[in-house]
Amino acid sequence: MSADVEKQKSLINKLMMLFSKSHLSHECSNDSDSTERILQVVQRINGVVAIESCDAKEQGHYVVASLTINVNPKITVQEGQDIAKRVRWLLMHRFTHLTDVVVHVKPFAPDYPYKSNHSTAHDEVPTILQ
Numbered sequence: 001m002s003a004d005v006e007k008q009k010s011l012i013n014k015l016m017m018l019f020s021k022s023h024l025s026h027e028c029s030n031d032s033d034s035t036e037r038i039l040q041v042v043q044r045i046n047g048v049v050a051i052e053s054c055d056a057k058e059q060g061h062y063v064v065a066s067l068t069i070n071v072n073p074k075i076t077v078q079e080g081q082d083i084a085k086r087v088r089w090l091l092m093h094r095f096t097h098l099t100d101v102v103v104h105v106k107p108f109a110p111d112y113p114y115k116s117n118h119s120t121a122h123d124e125v126p127t128i129l130q
Helices: 002-042 077-094
Strands: 050-059 062-071 098-107
Touching (some): 002 050, 062 077, 077 098
Parallel strands (some): 062 098
Antiparallel strands (some): 050 062
Protein backbone atom coordinates (compact mmCIF):
# COMPACT_ATOMS: atom_id res chain seq x y z
CA MET A 1 0.00 0.00 0.00
CA SER A 2 2.91 2.33 0.68
CA ALA A 3 4.13 1.93 -2.91
CA ASP A 4 0.72 2.99 -4.25
CA VAL A 5 0.70 6.11 -2.06
CA GLU A 6 4.22 7.02 -3.23
CA LYS A 7 3.17 6.58 -6.89
CA GLN A 8 0.14 8.80 -6.37
CA LYS A 9 2.23 11.50 -4.64
CA SER A 10 4.75 11.34 -7.45
CA LEU A 11 2.02 11.62 -10.09
CA ILE A 12 0.41 14.57 -8.30
CA ASN A 13 3.76 16.36 -7.99
CA LYS A 14 4.51 15.83 -11.69
CA LEU A 15 1.09 17.12 -12.70
CA MET A 16 1.48 20.16 -10.49
CA MET A 17 4.90 20.91 -11.99
CA LEU A 18 3.59 20.52 -15.54
CA PHE A 19 0.59 22.74 -14.85
CA SER A 20 2.63 25.47 -13.20
CA LYS A 21 5.23 25.50 -16.00
CA SER A 22 2.62 25.63 -18.76
CA HIS A 23 0.68 28.32 -16.90
CA LEU A 24 3.77 30.50 -16.50
CA SER A 25 4.84 30.17 -20.11
CA HIS A 26 1.26 30.97 -21.22
CA GLU A 27 1.29 34.21 -19.23
CA CYS A 28 4.66 35.23 -20.61
CA SER A 29 3.63 34.56 -24.20
CA ASN A 30 0.47 36.62 -23.68
CA ASP A 31 2.50 39.63 -22.56
CA SER A 32 4.91 39.54 -25.50
CA ASP A 33 2.13 38.64 -27.92
CA SER A 34 -0.06 41.52 -26.68
CA THR A 35 2.86 43.94 -26.88
CA GLU A 36 3.65 42.90 -30.45
CA ARG A 37 0.03 43.26 -31.58
CA ILE A 38 -0.25 46.65 -29.86
CA LEU A 39 2.90 47.85 -31.64
CA GLN A 40 1.53 46.77 -35.02
CA VAL A 41 -1.70 48.69 -34.48
CA VAL A 42 -0.11 51.88 -33.10
CA GLN A 43 2.45 52.10 -35.92
CA ARG A 44 -0.41 52.49 -38.41
CA ILE A 45 -2.04 55.45 -36.64
CA ASN A 46 -1.69 58.76 -38.46
CA GLY A 47 0.49 61.19 -36.50
CA VAL A 48 2.62 58.57 -34.70
CA VAL A 49 6.18 58.95 -35.98
CA ALA A 50 7.77 56.28 -33.75
CA ILE A 51 7.10 54.20 -30.66
CA GLU A 52 9.71 54.72 -27.98
CA SER A 53 8.47 52.10 -25.52
CA CYS A 54 5.56 49.72 -25.10
CA ASP A 55 4.75 47.53 -22.11
CA ALA A 56 1.76 45.26 -21.64
CA LYS A 57 1.32 43.72 -18.21
CA GLU A 58 -1.23 41.18 -17.10
CA GLN A 59 -3.40 41.89 -14.09
CA GLY A 60 -5.59 38.86 -13.57
CA HIS A 61 -7.59 38.28 -16.74
CA TYR A 62 -6.88 41.73 -18.14
CA VAL A 63 -3.92 43.60 -19.60
CA VAL A 64 -2.76 47.16 -18.87
CA ALA A 65 -0.71 48.82 -21.63
CA SER A 66 1.70 51.71 -21.21
CA LEU A 67 3.43 53.23 -24.21
CA THR A 68 5.43 56.27 -25.22
CA ILE A 69 4.93 57.59 -28.74
CA ASN A 70 6.96 60.16 -30.64
CA VAL A 71 5.22 62.78 -32.76
CA ASN A 72 6.28 65.58 -35.07
CA PRO A 73 7.84 68.31 -32.90
CA LYS A 74 6.27 71.07 -35.01
CA ILE A 75 2.72 70.21 -33.98
CA THR A 76 1.02 71.79 -30.99
CA VAL A 77 0.61 70.13 -27.60
CA GLN A 78 -3.15 69.90 -28.25
CA GLU A 79 -2.54 68.03 -31.53
CA GLY A 80 -0.17 65.67 -29.71
CA GLN A 81 -2.83 64.99 -27.08
CA ASP A 82 -5.40 64.37 -29.81
CA ILE A 83 -3.10 61.74 -31.33
CA ALA A 84 -2.67 60.14 -27.88
CA LYS A 85 -6.45 60.07 -27.40
CA ARG A 86 -6.85 58.40 -30.82
CA VAL A 87 -4.22 55.80 -29.89
CA ARG A 88 -5.92 55.05 -26.57
CA TRP A 89 -9.41 54.89 -28.09
CA LEU A 90 -8.33 52.57 -30.89
CA LEU A 91 -6.45 50.21 -28.56
CA MET A 92 -9.31 50.06 -26.04
CA HIS A 93 -11.80 49.22 -28.81
CA ARG A 94 -9.53 46.88 -30.76
CA PHE A 95 -8.37 44.80 -27.77
CA THR A 96 -11.25 43.99 -25.44
CA HIS A 97 -8.94 42.47 -22.81
CA LEU A 98 -7.23 45.85 -22.21
CA THR A 99 -8.53 47.57 -19.08
CA ASP A 100 -6.39 50.69 -19.38
CA VAL A 101 -3.98 52.30 -21.83
CA VAL A 102 -1.56 55.03 -20.74
CA VAL A 103 -0.03 57.01 -23.64
CA HIS A 104 2.89 59.39 -23.14
CA VAL A 105 3.72 61.80 -25.99
CA LYS A 106 7.22 63.08 -26.79
CA PRO A 107 8.55 65.07 -29.76
CA PHE A 108 10.71 63.13 -32.19
CA ALA A 109 14.27 64.36 -32.99
CA PRO A 110 13.70 68.12 -33.20
CA ASP A 111 16.59 68.75 -35.63
CA TYR A 112 15.07 66.50 -38.32
CA PRO A 113 13.54 68.57 -41.18
CA TYR A 114 9.85 67.70 -40.95
CA LYS A 115 7.27 68.72 -43.47
CA SER A 116 4.74 71.13 -42.00
CA ASN A 117 1.41 72.55 -43.14
CA HIS A 118 2.80 76.02 -42.43
CA SER A 119 5.70 76.15 -44.88
CA THR A 120 7.75 79.22 -45.53
CA ALA A 121 10.16 80.06 -48.33
CA HIS A 122 13.20 78.62 -46.52
CA ASP A 123 11.43 75.26 -45.79
CA GLU A 124 11.86 73.83 -49.28
CA VAL A 125 13.88 70.80 -48.12
CA PRO A 126 12.10 67.58 -49.15
CA THR A 127 11.39 65.18 -46.29
CA ILE A 128 10.27 61.57 -45.95
CA LEU A 129 8.04 61.92 -42.87
CA GLN A 130 4.89 64.00 -43.03
